[in-house]
Amino acid sequence: MDPRRSAQDVLRCDLCETPVPPYYCDLCHVNLCKKCAGEHLLDESKEHKVVPIKQRRSMSNCPECQKHTPKQSELYCEQCDSPICVQCVSSGEHLGHKVVGFTEKLQFKKEILLNDLQELEKSISPKYQALAEITTVQKSELNKNSRKLTLAIDKQGEVWHREIDTIIQKLKSDLDEMDSKHLAVLNKGEHEITYNISEITQIIADLKKLLDSNDFYHKKLNEAVFSSAGGIICELAHSTSSCHSDEEIWTCSYNKKIMSLYNLQGELVKSVQTKSGYNPQDIAVTRSGDLVYTDYNDRTMNIVKNTQIQTVIRLQGWRPRNVCSTSSGDLLVVMDSDDYKQTKVVCYSGSTEKQSIQYDDKGQPLYSSGEYNPKYISENRNLDICVSDFRARAVVVVNQAGKLRFTYTGPPSTTKGLFYPCGITTDSQGRILTADYYNNHRIHILDQDGQFLRYIDNYHLQDPWGLCVDTRDNLFVGEYDTVNSIKTKLWKKLHGHAI
Template identity: 35%
Template structure:
């Protein structure tokens, strides 16, 4: 029996190979008994880390410094984006630079790895298993389908008796050829799906290795492929051939015998769907936390998985909080407007799949990204004013924007109520290339109301684009191609939350006024009805499901749902962000 490979044996010392291992060298990955510790650490290497066996892999292994070979790097230079040691930090090369603690980055990335592994295990890999089973089932049915087709041809041939024997033989030959091609096409598609499944499985194995590793360089250097796997391939269908028998005419046998329609193929957009776990709405949504941002007005909230959230409001500072509500850092927008007016603020904020912050600046017509502490302009608009943002599952950037009108003839600026053009533009985030403009329906009418009010937007799991058009009092949903799917204009059960009704105001404001909008893992659409202090929940087809009206929400403005389906709600007038649990 191999003492090291047998799952039935207890861990043994890697040096003497007989005594039980009671300790472990966390830097050399060697199991040791106590008598062998001295032999192991007796070499010239002085950096051994001996820990109790049950605490193995608890010590972070920092990479060696490329400049100071005997030192290990415990920091990352935000400006140079490289690992550095304590000697590098104090060197002139990095003078004035800022640094991040590698242990914090390691912890942050480790959480991402854990979640990626969970997604691959519970969602992505099972989905591809289902896809392959479906294709295999289709292959298995081909023989029966083609036998039925052949019998129809033979029956027609018997009715024409001997005069059509040659035609029957010829057409059955065509059927066999089509069947061969049909099988070949499906087999090719099946192999393609198997290859992707293999890639998913390989990625999962890599994630399991990274999950169990304490190698900082390995973990920090990990590149997620989940976004690639989440975007499923087009479903490939083969339309089988059809036999179209004709009336018998012996003189024109070849023409009237019938036509064998060949099979055809087509790609079905979004034919495959991820097998997401089903979660049901709670009867009573629960308020589980709140963050006081200190802002007098707060507009936008976004986040990165369930690790942290960013908020922005009517000030130039954007703030980041952890999931416990503690302030992590603040970033000031670099707007030219700050130089001339004190109340400059970002129009909206969003996050990339890699955790980089993006914000739109209405005063400069720019959209900017903050990556590793450095800010760069990614989009500049001359004739349009950028408003609200959304990063899609494919990594594109969606932007709502308003046209910029020149000053009126009398020299006064255009009013907020003036009719303007409003559109949605899709950019390729890697190079800011404009990919798509969504502005009109199939009759040439504007999809969105023509005013300067904010129009928050998000992408659903079915790739629909959902927009909250507050001025129109509608949620407008278009598909990925920009074609209108439906409009939602509120529900009769949505009555203004009376706990916030001023005593001297006897009005009941029931007009639907959606502001923020988001979607969850169930493809449900959530939108904030700000003046009525409510949140509406719809299914992916726009059918009303329920309201959230019992969580002490005051002027809910923007919404964000994290990977755990926890809802974050900004309260516009009091500067708070509240956390709501609304799914089982």
């Protein structure tokens, strides 16, 4: 065994292997015999500090050499970045490498570590401490803001819930009102149907009796049941009329500012003068029995309660022409623009505009325009809106949403003159009646889908102008005669079974 490798070997000179060397170089970290100590001091290439071996500095910080146990790594190779012993150097393994004392290297690294420690303690750590404190504050603020936002959301949610509840309640209320209005219409229709059934039953009974009698009585029965049952109710120049009840009728004249209520015996019940002093353009009776009239010159729509007149609507840029009351209590008004270039139908609930009807799906006007161009209007049982357009020579019908359903311009073939519709009304069966005023002296009857059914032209009509029907389907016709007066006549069931 190599005595230098043995754990039992005594301490020797690191340069000549002389046992028990008396000296030690603290800077070079080598053991020196007396001879080598003198030579070692003569080496002026670096500084030396030779002391008695018992006075050498402790090397307890030097690690044990990994290759030459139990030698201590008193040196440090910079190139290999590792601690080495003196024997590692003498072996030539680190020849040409920069070798420094391990203690120096240790001290250098301690200084680096100390600088790092000071930078961490004095600069970096305080910054992160400050960041930590800021983060803590931000977390606190975030939590506080989150609670505030949660509270605000809860409050807004309560507001929205209340609004939604209000909307739902309003929708339910509107639905109840709509149901009530529709029920009233249905009840009215049921009443009319019951009345008609009663009359039909009576006619059937009379016809059965007639079968057992002579033909002479057949003619008398037809005349008794279906012929004209009334005469002249009133005579007014250029007038229109509206049924107040089954026993009374309102009339007005275009060249007089008076509106008059007559009973079926032709007796004047009462009369009302327009508020403005101008002539009324058209009249209608509401579901509650109040009279409504349009004032073309004053641009107003007015309602008469008893004898008090209240202006409901005053237009700007438009003038109201004809009017009708709907089954739901609204008003449908035909109006012209001030320049007579536009015409539209507007639906009002009270004084609030609900709907405006002016153009078809292609953006074309539904109604003709012009200065002298009367357009009567009526709502059918299926809620269609029917307008007689005099200048367009057509009946224009739209549905409740304002979409065009059809346009009637007369029957497919006729031997008479051009079709000029004036007054228009509907009956309990949803049929449409319109007066064909100009030279034809007849009334057209259509079904609710615009199919021509028949004429009324066999009752010696003379220039029929205004039409209205009461709840029993009694028809009132206003005639415009050659001496500029209107004769309002009553026929019972004029458009019924007899035609």
